[in-house]
Amino acid sequence: MAKDYYKILGVEKNASKEDVKKAYKKLAKRYHPDINKESGSADKFKEINEAAAVLGDDQKRQQYDQFGTADFSGFQGGTGGFDFSDFMRQGQGSEFDFDSIFDGFFGGGMFNQGGRKRRGQRRGSDLAYEIEINLEEAAKGAEKHITLPKMQRCDECDGKGGSDSVTCDECRGTGSSRQTRRTPFGIFSTVSTCSKCHGEGTVIKNPCRSCRGTGVVEKTKKIKIDIPAGVDNGTQLRISGEGEAGEKAGPSGDLFIRVHVMKHKIFEREGDDLHMDLPINFSTAALGGEVDVPTLDGNAKMKIPQGTQSNTIFKLKGKGIPNLRGYGTGDLKVRAIISVPSRLSRNQKELLEEFEKESEKEDKGFFGRIKDSF
Numbered sequence: 001m002a003k004d005y006y007k008i009l010g011v012e013k014n015a016s017k018e019d020v021k022k023a024y025k026k027l028a029k030r031y032h033p034d035i036n037k038e039s040g041s042a043d044k045f046k047e048i049n050e051a052a053a054v055l056g057d058d059q060k061r062q063q064y065d066q067f068g069t070a071d072f073s074g075f076q077g078g079t080g081g082f083d084f085s086d087f088m089r090q091g092q093g094s095e096f097d098f099d100s101i102f103d104g105f106f107g108g109g110m111f112n113q114g115g116r117k118r119r120g121q122r123r124g125s126d127l128a129y130e131i132e133i134n135l136e137e138a139a140k141g142a143e144k145h146i147t148l149p150k151m152q153r154c155d156e157c158d159g160k161g162g163s164d165s166v167t168c169d170e171c172r173g174t175g176s177s178r179q180t181r182r183t184p185f186g187i188f189s190t191v192s193t194c195s196k197c198h199g200e201g202t203v204i205k206n207p208c209r210s211c212r213g214t215g216v217v218e219k220t221k222k223i224k225i226d227i228p229a230g231v232d233n234g235t236q237l238r239i240s241g242e243g244e245a246g247e248k249a250g251p252s253g254d255l256f257i258r259v260h261v262m263k264h265k266i267f268e269r270e271g272d273d274l275h276m277d278l279p280i281n282f283s284t285a286a287l288g289g290e291v292d293v294p295t296l297d298g299n300a301k302m303k304i305p306q307g308t309q310s311n312t313i314f315k316l317k318g319k320g321i322p323n324l325r326g327y328g329t330g331d332l333k334v335r336a337i338i339s340v341p342s343r344l345s346r347n348q349k350e351l352l353e354e355f356e357k358e359s360e361k362e363d364k365g366f367f368g369r370i371k372d373s374f
Ligand SMILES: [Zn+2]
Pocket: 168, 169, 170, 171, 172, 173, 174, 175, 176, 194, 195, 196, 197, 198, 199, 200, 201, 202
């Protein structure tokens, strides 16, 4: 017969995740074997955790609601991996962080980190680094070198922390010590981390001097960063394993590179497209012609049709930024800004005066036509 997890936690079928969490925290505090010395509290506590592990996880809860069973062995990410002894180790000390324990149920962060680690090993921290590049580098990609101080594996002891690792005599290698108490309700035992080996089960006879037994030392490292073409402001790159080394030869963290693209003096970026304003001589705009346009690959020629008005936008296909995920390349959008000369030569002035006289004739015709319509 399947257990009723809702009943165990004392919540309604439609309880929110917050309600489930609240109920769990209340019950976990009441029944934690280190707090509650009544017999049966450990079983009750186990049951509460089992219920919270299912109801606290959207996917598992949905499966539970649908199939009415706690046996998820046939499903991906079932409760099969729930390790109660791991949980006990998490709850060491007098203060229990039930919040983080509960949060660990979904996402599996605390319990299922891709297989069990060897005792005493710790994954190294992730590192974050900001890098500044210019727009050309963002468009074409770049190779950058950074120098980073970080915890790295100790060469002296090869990350082991020392030589002659021997089994802890206090806990006989189990990493935990068990205290058995006789109470009016029966024999009750609690498990806690071994104080001598800190749960590792082994102690190092000769700790390494250069790393003081941790297996890691701080050193600077030069790291090559390949920046792919198409990165934008705020793009985050992950360099796997280039974070800090883990203690006692544990796995390394990752290095996250946050890209900052500097402002360009000509181009403004919008997604994969570039925008720019291009001053065009008023006579070229009127007569039509060809102009030079700066692009990220040097100058390009662009045709200006006769009678081009200010603010007309021309598109140079494929002269933008390549898409980071490989979906083609953006365009360069050129806005024509018709420029009027502020100084004229005598000859230019005469020609323009001639031009104006010619225009006035047309204008008269134009105004004449308006008059006729009244
Ligand atoms: Zn020990």
